[in-house]
Amino acid sequence: MQQRSPGAARSRATSATRTRRRAAAGALAGATVLALALGGALSAQAAPSPKGQEARSVDINLFTVNDFHGRIEQSGTAAGIARLASAVDHFRAQNSNTVFAAAGDMIGASTFTSFIQDDVPTIEALNAAGLDVSSVGNHEFDKGFSDLTDRVMPLADFEYLGANIYDKATGEVALPEYWLAKFQGVTIGFVGAVTDELPSLVSPSGIEDITVGSPVDAANRVADELSDGKKGNGEADIVIMLVHEGAATTSVESATDPNSRFGDIVLNANDNIDAIVSGHTHLPYNHVIDGRPVISSGQYGERFSNMEISYDRATKSITKMENTLYTMATAFDANNNVTAWLYEPDPEIVPIVSEATAIANELGNVVIGDASAAFNRAQRPGIVNGAPALVENRGGESTLGNLVADVQLWALEADGTREVDITFMNPGGLRADINAGETTYREAANVQSFANTLVTLDLTGAQIKGVLEEQWQPAGASRPFLKLGVNEGLAYTYDPTAAQGSHITEIFLDGMALNPAATYSVGVNSFLASGGDNFVTFRDGVNKADSGKIDLEAMVDYFETFDTVSPDYAQRAVGVDVVSVAGGQATVALSSLDFSTTEPKAGTVTVSFEGGDITTVAVDPSFPDPATFDEIGRASVTFAIPAAATADSRFVITTPTGTSSSFTLPL
Known part of the structure; x- marks a missing residue:
């Protein structure tokens, strides 16, 4: 019987191989889910092997994480690599037949300690923790394909897999496709793939020599090869898909949505794939879908999964696949600070982290200026550690996004060699907030950790409108809406x-x-200039020129030049929906009048005409539903239309927080 540590959230995926290895998958998995749904203790798992027949049934532990993003230090609910390594040690001590695997984004978008050292400390720590294999994630390509193959992969003792990455010139697979481990005569194989949204998530110039194919097609192809009995192309008794793509929510319905990228993978993975370990969307889920485990461990080392697999050598079938999702933080105080952890730090890993932290502290503790108040990313209601909490909303206007756009316009004009009209900042490039008070180099680096350069290009007014329209993302994108920061x-x-x-x-x-x-x-970072985050209109810009200035450098220079920087609480985008114009009255729904965090609330909004106030109404500061867009701060205004008003007349919107906009009526 397995000994469970406190804080383990368990969901069983007990099954036998589908057509190839799992004859009774649906029945076993269904019985397990039913027992759990009824709150029962019954577990539909394979019986232990009779004494003396241990060699017939081989037990394997599959320990998995995803989206670690260089969180080598303990911070908040991120346990840090030393505690995570202890968790791996624990399971390896219980069963030497243990594989430590990951589903990508182990580096990139890292916190300062790893970022400032090009993620070398993270790779070294993962090596020491015994990571065996990982799919590539989109962030492994942040500095380009050649950086991945020529620097990152040689540093890593573990294998990086990318079966759907192809050489553009030859069409051949450009990364390793699979990795095998053999335990007591049983081989477990791993097939790796990355989201085919990759070209919109990294700078296209960095991946110009490769193409990205369908993750599920590639995984099916390799799984078939590992199952065809031909030893020349590798053979495995068990096949696990490691894929850097994930569900939009933690529900089974989201994981099986046929209109989503992840749903396409889950629904079309063939019978030679026995389990799917996923990532990318940073969500923890632990599903059994069509008798197959479909799992993700969330993000940052806050959680991990351990899948217990039993394989019967006599019948050549999987008799058990039972995944448990563990949470590293097990207790919290009244202020939601972690007071207990599932594991203590591994003493062999601690020196690696300590050395990296010392170097980063020396580089990062320099004060570059002051923030008179906090600059925050947008937020929305979500769930953290099983409790309601505010989480990042990339669909909301933010003081931080607008600040970065202002900084980039200033930086591009600072040397007097160019004049820039408009700058944009993508919300996914904002990885931390700036607190009020002294601002350090580390804080600035934590905000923009990708080392993008600033690029200028020319767009027409019509193309700029196209860019703003692209905030509403195409069907199947990981997030439905991405709010661009724009300059004052x-x-x-x-x-x-x-x-x-x-x-x-x-x-x-x-x-x-x-x-x-x-x-x-127009000025943007190099990620957006290449059409990242589906802002493809930027690719059509002409007279494109890379300034060579790094976004972090621009922020540091801005603080050092102006010393004290203050947030602008005026909304630069306002929602206006003319609901009705009839009987001499107009009703207009206004939205996006508030920011979503600690900023002052508008309270009221006034509509005026030709210098005179028409009406003032209260602004609702509550979060809308859905909260993934930018509609916080809503008001409905109904007013009598002035007799002098025409279709060209402007009605002005103002709030006490500085927002000023206007609209016309279809008169």
Whole structure:
């Protein structure tokens, strides 16, 4: 019987191989799920091998994590690599037939200690912790394919897999496709793949020599080869898919959504794939779908999974696949600080982390300026450690996103060699907030950890509208909406109820309407310049020039130049939905009048006409449903239409927090 540590959240995926190895998968897994749903103690797991027949049944532990992102230090609920290594040690001590595997993004978007040292400390710590194999994630490509193959992979003692990455020139597979481990005559194989959204998630210039194919097609192809009886192409008794793609929510319905990238993988993985270990969306889930475990351990080493696998050598079948999802933090105080952990730090790993921290502290503790108040990313309601909490919302306007856009415009113009009209910042590039008070180099680096350069390019007004429309992401994207930070001076209105491609209603630059036919100089980071995050219009920009300035360098220079930096609490985008115009009255739904964290709330909004106030109403500061968009701060205004108003008349919107916008009515 397995000894369970406190804090382990258990969900069983007990099954036998489907057509190839699991004849009774559905029955066994279904019985287990039913027993758990009824709160029973019954477990539909394989009986232990009779005494003296241990060699017939071979037991394997599969220890998995994903989306570690260089969190080598303990911080908040992220346990740190030393505690995670102790967890691995614990399971290896119980069963030497243990594989430590991962589903990608082990490096990249890392916290400062690892970031400032090019993630070398993370790779060294994962080596010491005994990581065996990982699929590549999109962040393994942050510095380009050649950096992955020429620097990262040689540093790693573990195998990186990417079966759906192909050489553009030859069409051949460009990364290792599978990795095998053999225990007591039983071989377990791992097939790795990365999301085919990769070209929109990294700088295309860094992956110009490769193409990205379907993850499930590649995994099926390799799984078939590992199961065809031909030893020349590798053979495995058990096949695990490691894929850096994941479900949008923790529900089974999300994991099986046929219109999503992950649903396509789950529904179309063939019978030669026995389990799917996933990542990318940073969510913990522990499903059994069609008799097959489909799991993810969340993010940052906050959790891990251990899958107990039993294989009967006589019948050549899997008799047990039982996954347990463990949470590393096991107790919290009244302020939600962690007070107990599942494992103590591994003393062999601690010196690696300590040395990396000491180097990073020396580099990062330099004060570069002051923030008069916090600059935050947007937030929305979510779940943390099983309790309601606010989590990051990449679909919300933020003081931090707007600050970075302001910084980049300033930095691009600082040397006097160029004039830039508009700058944009992608929310996924904001990885931490800036607290009020002294701002250090480390804080600035934690915000922008990708070392992107700043790029200028020319776009027409019509193309800029296209960029703003692309905030509403295409079907199947990991997030439905990504709110761009924009520079002060750029303001726009949008209709949240409009059809895809028709949301943006008006755009103003320094108070003047943007001319669709005119050309504007635009500044963005190199990720966006290459069309990242599905902002493909940037690829059409002309006169593209890389300034060579790193985004972090720009932020440091900005703080050092201005010493004290203050957030702008004015919304630069406002939702305007003209609900009705009839009987001399108009009703207009306004939204995006508030930020979502500690910023001052608008409280009220006033609509005025030709300098005179028409009406003032209260603004609802609560989170909308769904909260993944930017509609926080809502108000419905109904007013009598002035007799002098025409279709060209402007009705001005103002709030006490500085937001100013306007709209017209279809008169």
